[in-house]
Structure formats: C-alpha cells, structure tokens
Amino acid sequence: MKHELPKLPYSPEALEPYISKKTIEYHYGKHHATYVKKLNGLIPGTDFEDASLEEIILKAEGGIFNNGAQVWNHSFFWEGFSPNGGGEPQGELMQAIEEAFGSYGKFKDEFSEAAATLFGSGWAWLVKNKEGKLEIVQTANAGNPLRSGQTPLLTCDVWEHAYYLDYQNRRPEFIEGFWKLVDWPKAAERFRV
Ligand code: MN
Numbered sequence: 001m002k003h004e005l006p007k008l009p010y011s012p013e014a015l016e017p018y019i020s021k022k023t024i025e026y027h028y029g030k031h032h033a034t035y036v037k038k039l040n041g042l043i044p045g046t047d048f049e050d051a052s053l054e055e056i057i058l059k060a061e062g063g064i065f066n067n068g069a070q071v072w073n074h075s076f077f078w079e080g081f082s083p084n085g086g087g088e089p090q091g092e093l094m095q096a097i098e099e100a101f102g103s104y105g106k107f108k109d110e111f112s113e114a115a116a117t118l119f120g121s122g123w124a125w126l127v128k129n130k131e132g133k134l135e136i137v138q139t140a141n142a143g144n145p146l147r148s149g150q151t152p153l154l155t156c157d158v159w160e161h162a163y164y165l166d167y168q169n170r171r172p173e174f175i176e177g178f179w180k181l182v183d184w185p186k187a188a189e190r191f192r193v
Contacts, residue, residue, distance in 0.1 A: 018177030082183035
C-alpha cells in the first residue's frame, strides 16, 4: 500500500498571520511530504506493507514507527485548523473540558504550558482517555497517544520546524497563534466518535 500526502483542507496562505505560507511550504510541503516518502521506502517487504497508519502506530518500531506516526500526526495537526478557527468549543466538548480542567481558561493555560515546556521535539495533545475523560499529554518525537489507548482530539506540533521560520525561538508566541486557528467543531467531532 502506498501512503499519500493528504491535501491541505485550505490554501497555503489561509493560516496567516499565525502560520505563514512559507512555513506551510516547508512544514507541509517538505517535512510532512518527506515522512510519507520515507515511510513508502521503508515498508516494502515488511509486515507493514499493507498496514494502515493506525496499525503502524500501534505495532511498529524504529523508522517505520517514526515516519508512519509523523505522517498521521501531521495530517491530524493540519486537519485540526480552520482559517475561521479560534474561539471556544461548544456543547458536549466544552462540558467535558470544564469537568476535567475547571474552565476553558484553565484548560488553555495547562495545554499551553504542556506545549511550551515539552523539552526538545514532540507534540502536545488533548485526548479522551479510556474512561472517556479528557487529559493533556505530551509525546516526544513521533509519539502518538493512540499507542496508549487514548483518542486524540487536538494537537500542537512543537518541533522547531513548526515555528522557527515565523517565530524563531519564541515557541510561546507560536502557541498563542495556534489558539487562533483551532477548529473546535472538528475537535468536537473527534470527541463524539
Ligand atoms: Mn512537524
């Protein structure tokens, strides 16, 4: 099975000024595309030749895991944004956030802190755990919460390549911009599944 780079659900300049067209050209057009290419180069002749990305995330190790998980993580990251994003979640997802964190403001602070303090390369996630409760988790490098039985709802890529062109070393400013782009209806859809 050949894995493909999914199309972006918006134009490359649609997330400006928070994520520039130039960052999209490198982050999506080069980094994400390279993970797809490397994965396709690694799987022939292995047990993962016909595996879905989810199966790869659950079972693979080494390069196949790293590249497969990075393909999934980036597609999920891009699909979590909308040029008309931002604001606050509504309905059941908002209720679950208030239940888990006390308020939307506290959730936002806690998630921002998790994203800002993650040492090195990785991802901050809002997940639904096995009991249906919300949690914030950090994963290093290509890590993905599916591997721990959690359902991802939202993620922030904090690898340097995600923000360096636009914000240089100012990761917290990138995270501020991230909130302006979050597609909350999409996260709510992921929560309902
Ligand atoms: Mn990335």
